[in-house]
Amino acid sequence: MKLTKQQIESYRENGLIFIPELFSTKEVEAMQAAVDDLTAKDTPGRILEKDNKTVRALHGCHTTTKIFDSLVRHPSLLTSACEILNSDVYVYQFKINFKAAFGGDLWPWHQDFIYWEQEDGMPSPKALSVAVFLDEFNEFNGPMYFIPGSHKESLVHLGQTGTSEVNSQQNDWKSNFRATLKYSLSKETIAKLANEKGMIAPKGPSGSVLFFHCNLVHGSAPNISPYDRRLLIISYNSINNIPNFKGQPRPEFLVSRDYTPLQPLLDKVLI
Ligand code: SIN
Numbered sequence: 001m002k003l004t005k006q007q008i009e010s011y012r013e014n015g016l017i018f019i020p021e022l023f024s025t026k027e028v029e030a031m032q033a034a035v036d037d038l039t040a041k042d043t044p045g046r047i048l049e050k051d052n053k054t055v056r057a058l059h060g061c062h063t064t065t066k067i068f069d070s071l072v073r074h075p076s077l078l079t080s081a082c083e084i085l086n087s088d089v090y091v092y093q094f095k096i097n098f099k100a101a102f103g104g105d106l107w108p109w110h111q112d113f114i115y116w117e118q119e120d121g122m123p124s125p126k127a128l129s130v131a132v133f134l135d136e137f138n139e140f141n142g143p144m145y146f147i148p149g150s151h152k153e154s155l156v157h158l159g160q161t162g163t164s165e166v167n168s169q170q171n172d173w174k175s176n177f178r179a180t181l182k183y184s185l186s187k188e189t190i191a192k193l194a195n196e197k198g199m200i201a202p203k204g205p206s207g208s209v210l211f212f213h214c215n216l217v218h219g220s221a222p223n224i225s226p227y228d229r230r231l232l233i234i235s236y237n238s239i240n241n242i243p244n245f246k247g248q249p250r251p252e253f254l255v256s257r258d259y260t261p262l263q264p265l266l267d268k269v270l271i
């Protein structure tokens with residue numbers, strides 16, 4: 001798959017591109033099977049919901065699991081990320097957000113770049129995320145909400161902005177993955193932006209893919225439906241935008257320190 005000129009223009013304008021059913025049912029099933037294996041293991045990158053039972057997220061699986069090592073080099077994702085960022089890239093973060101049926105909690109409204117800048121010292125927003133639907137995303141199971149065009153705004157964050165130290169301590173990293181986030185946006189900011197620009201919630205079958213800018217405002221509601229909603233997110237950073245870590249960097253399963261430019265594999269690499 002190669003992005004069209006219109007898709008790239010739309011990304012610059014709106015901050016995202018949605019591609020329904022990029023991956024086949026067989027490819028999705030192969031990824032789901034790998035996730036099932038990983039979920040059972042109590043690894044350092046596994047985060048639980050408030051109930052201390054339900055898995056909320058897994059991190060860094062591209063370094064431990066073959067199919068995800070291949071996924072981050074899949075040409076449809078990697079070549080598109082390089083094209084959008086106009087640069088070679090490496091994997092900055094890899095995570096799977098579970099949002100389980102009857103229990104997956106929300107993600108408050110936020111932008112990603114402020115975390116990467118404040119926690120890791122990323123110099124500029126030359127990074128993006130690719131989200132792969134591992135389940136169907138519908139109106140019931142807490143799809144992501146986006147405010148198109150919001151990546152162009154400079155916004156003020158609530159929370160500890162201005163008081164937090166760059167690069168939090170190792171044991172503090174989990175605070176950025178709970179339902180109460182460190183740098184969220186105020187209700188007033190969201191209301192104003194949504195009135196001006198509207199909101200969208202891309203929905204579609206498993207295997208669909210979203211590319212989104214690291215300054216695009218997004219969030220998602222809790223999942224009270226009986227349908228699981230697993231979302232795999234690869235964040236690619238430009239190799240010209242390596243973080244300047246100060247102090248103790250966050251764990252490597254969270255923020256990769258392997259800056260080797262990724263090379264694309266073949267199209268059918270997952271199955
Ligand atoms: C995120 O902002 O990284 C997570 C959003 C979601 O899983 O809904």
Ligand code: MN
Nearest residue numbers: 110111112218
């Ligand atoms: Mn986010």
